[in-house]
Amino acid sequence: MKTELHIPSDLKFLTIVERWLLDCLELELGDSVEWPRQSNRLRLALVEAYSNVVRHAHREQSQIPVLLRLELKNRDIALEIWDHGTGYDLATYLPPSPEDRQEGxxxxxxxxxxxxxxxxxxxxxxxxxxxxxxxxxxxxAKVASGD
Incomplete structure (x- = not known):
């Protein structure tokens, strides 16, 4: 299954973005996934990615669209988040240190x-x-209860 969503760069659309991802996956996979655990993980990763595009790449310019692409093969998920920003050089990224208590x-x-x-x-x-x-x-696996 492949699908995509074009959506404005605005955090007010965050719930729509989350629902799009989870509804598409649930439609395809049904009850074969432990949704409470997996949906929290997927939602957090997507929220982080989408909000970074809105705040940093597009700098709160809602007229610039974000493209989300989802591909599902069996149980393998590939989610692409496309933006029109200047980009981020990962070579300059330093992981935060817990003792620094930095915000971002x-x-x-x-x-x-x-x-x-x-x-x-x-x-x-x-x-x-x-x-x-x-x-x-x-x-x-569900354990059968024996009476």
């Missing part, structure tokens, strides 16, 4: 912890692409 800079760290693979490509046809990939685990 945790997004890359969070996404890498939540997803199996995080890839960022600068200026592909005038846009930047953040690609998040993960594989959804099989739900635990």
């Amino acid at each position: 800079g945790y997004g890359w760290l969070i996404m890498n912890r939540l997803m199996d693979k995080v890839e960022y490509r600068l200026q592909v046809n005038g846009q930047n692409c953040l690609k998040l990939e993960t594989s959804l685990p099989e739900p635990p």
